[in-house]
Amino acid sequence: NAGVMQNPRHLVRRRGQEARLRCSPMKGHSHVYWYRQLPEEGLKFMVYLQKENIIDESGMPKERFSAEFPKEGPSILRIQQVVRGDSAAYFCASSRDRGPHYNEQFFGPGTRLTVL
Amino acid sequence: KQEVTQIPAALSVPEGENLVLNCSFTDSAIYNLQWFRQDPGKGLTSLLLIQSSQREQTSGRLNASLDKSSGRSTLYIAASQPGDSATYLCASLARTGGGNKLTFGTGTQLKVEL
Numbered sequence: 766n767a768g769v770m771q772n773p774r775h776l777v778r779r780r781g782q783e784a785r786l787r788c789s790p791m792k793g794h795s796h797v798y799w800y801r802q803l804p805e806e807g808l809k810f811m812v813y814l815q816k817e818n819i820i821d822e823s824g825m826p827k828e829r830f831s832a833e834f835p836k837e838g839p840s841i842l843r844i845q846q847v848v849r850g851d852s853a854a855y856f857c858a859s860s861r862d863r864g865p866h867y868n869e870q871f872f873g874p875g876t877r878l879t880v881l
Numbered sequence: 882k883q884e885v886t887q888i889p890a891a892l893s894v895p896e897g898e899n900l901v902l903n904c905s906f907t908d909s910a911i912y913n914l915q916w917f918r919q920d921p922g923k924g925l926t927s928l929l930l931i932q933s934s935q936r937e938q939t940s941g942r943l944n945a946s947l948d949k950s951s952g953r954s955t956l957y958i959a960a961s962q963p964g965d966s967a968t969y970l971c972a973s974l975a976r977t978g979g980g981n982k983l984t985f986g987t988g989t990q991l992k993v994e995l
Contacts, residue, residue, distance in 0.1 A: 798982065798983070800983070800985075806987070807970070807985045807986060807987040807988065808925075808970070808972075808983075808985040809985070810982040810983065810984070813981070813982060821982065824982075856924065856925065858983075860981075868912050868913060868974055868981055869913070869915070869927075869930055870915075870974070870983060871927070872917075872924055872925040872927070873924065874923070874924040875923075875924045877922075
């Protein structure tokens with residue numbers, strides 16, 4: 766059973782470009798979470814999605830950031846018109862609906878975004 | 882709003898020493914508490930998860946305890962080794978807003994020296 770997969774692992778963008786980060790949850794998991802780790806800071810929650818629904822986006826910046834988790838395919842975190850302050854590691858986690866330890870989140874390896 | 886604090890921020894010990902990392906949280910209405918390890922430039926490795934109904938969990942040389950009433954968790958590492966050098970993060974899972982989310986502490990950076 767493959768773990769949570771994220772790609773790309775490293776992404777370099779110039780200011781003003783768009784960044785698209787992808788996350789494939791573990792098999793059987795229908796809940797996806799995105800977290801951001803800024804340099805020298807802790808991980809902060811961004812958004813929680815279930816298939817085709819955003820459940821909690823209280824941690825998302827108000828502008829330029831969006832997330833989706835379509836019926837088919839991976840979850841996408843999209844950052845428009847990137848700025849240097851967006852440089853960070855972005856981690857995705859997934860969890861399942863039910864069963865033992867259903868609320869345990871499993872993390873992917875992260876995408877490290879560098880904005881030049 | 883849940884706040885998670887970890888003490889100390891950094892710790893350097895000689896190999897073989899037993900050590901304790903501390904984690905405190907402000908809101909005791911949690912589902913679980915999880916300890917992670919993060920190596921420089923790498924992702925998160927889950928070490929131990931303690932459900933809210935449990936008091937402790939053990940895995941090898943690691944033991945984590947949870948005291949919800951006092952808002953504290955500790956991670957005990959026995960017979961530390963240089964390979965244990967990493968940043969250790971604790972995170973509490975609570976229901977806020979529309980769903981569950983993890984609130985992370987800022988970590989304890991551990992260095993185990995030969």
